[in-house]
Amino acid sequence: MGKSTMAANLATTLALDPTLRVVAVDLDPQNMLRLHLGVPLHEGRGFAHMLDQPQLWHQVGQRTDDGMTVLPYGALDLSASVNMSARLEQAPALLAEPLRILASDPASMVVVDTEPGPSTALRAILPHVDVLLTVLAADAASAALFPDIESGRAYGHGLPAAQYFVINQFDPMTRLGPRIARSLAAQMGPRLLGVVHRDEYVSEALAAQKTVAAYAPRAQASHDIAGICRKLLTALGRY
Numbered sequence: 220m221g222k223s224t225m226a227a228n229l230a231t232t233l234a235l236d237p238t239l240r241v242v243a244v245d246l247d248p249q250n251m252l253r254l255h256l257g258v259p260l261h262e263g264r265g266f267a268h269m270l271d272q273p274q275l276w277h278q279v280g281q282r283t284d285d286g287m288t289v290l291p292y293g294a295l296d297l298s299a300s301v302n303m304s305a306r307l308e309q310a311p312a313l314l315a316e317p318l319r320i321l322a323s324d325p326a327s328m329v330v331v332d333t334e335p336g337p338s339t340a341l342r343a344i345l346p347h348v349d350v351l352l353t354v355l356a357a358d359a360a361s362a363a364l365f366p367d368i369e370s371g372r373a374y375g376h377g378l379p380a381a382q383y384f385v386i387n388q389f390d391p392m393t394r395l396g397p398r399i400a401r402s403l404a405a406q407m408g409p410r411l412l413g414v415v416h417r418d419e420y421v422s423e424a425l426a427a428q429k430t431v432a433a434y435a436p437r438a439q440a441s442h443d444i445a446g447i448c449r450k451l452l453t454a455l456g457r458y
């Protein structure tokens with residue numbers, strides 16, 4: 220849908236501000252966020268290998284060329300990921316507390332990328348989230364999900380103070396896309412930060428392990444994403 224793409228590009232934009240310490244955290248066992256940010260594929264270390272030792276997480280945080288840090292989930296097999304999820308079910312503070320401490324520094328900005336759908340990790344951190352950005356597509360599935368997302372039902376714990384949306388992979392040439400996008404936009408109002416066009420440069424950027432802005436600065440998607448980042452920064456009170 221574009222969650223990791225948005226998280227990586229947003230974190231990189233935030234990192235342009237030299238007074239900010241930006242940390243992008245990957246809560247998805249697929250461990251893909253690091254690839255959007257230039258961390259090598261063979262680098263499999265991550266915080267999930269040391270959930271009980273948050274004082275050591277800095278050892279697996281990867282500094283990127285953009286001057287930010289990405290904290291990868293880590294390469295875990297199926298059983299290890301399921302065990303991790305079960306541990307967070309029992310003790311959400313194992314994840315929530317270190318991230319809360321990290322974010323409590325006024326100079327810090329923590330951008331969290333999640334796995335699709337409900338997860339124990341998402342539930343653990345939601346109470347501490349200031350701004351929730353949901354990435355949807357202009358398709359029937361997103362239109363059907365929207366009422367539950369908007370009401371907070373899909374997020375269980377209720378919603379953070381600020382909830383925003385992005386419509387991604389928009390293709391104006393399709394029959395359904397523009398109609399669904401218009402309907403979603405009317406429901407979202409000012410909470411819609413923008414629409415990102417479907418653009419091959421986005422997938423190419425991932426293959427090149429770069430953000431879209433770095434890979435293809437003149438691409439339509441780069442333009443779209445930059446506008447969304449500006450609006451989000453305004454919402455965060457940064458501009």
Ligand SMILES: Nc1ncnc2c1ncn2[C@@H]1O[C@H](COP(=O)(O)OP(=O)(O)OP(=O)(O)O)[C@@H](O)[C@H]1O
Binds near residue numbers: 221415416
């Ligand atoms: N606007 C776009 N145009 C074209 N391709 C896109 C666009 N947005 C995302 N993609 C591609 O779709 C794929 C999924 O994107 P991404 O990883 O950002 O989504 P995700 O929501 O994080 O996925 P997952 O649910 O698997 O974590 C990637 O290959 C990405 O390059």
Ligand SMILES: [Mg+2]
Binds near residue numbers: 222223251334
């Ligand atoms: Mg993802």
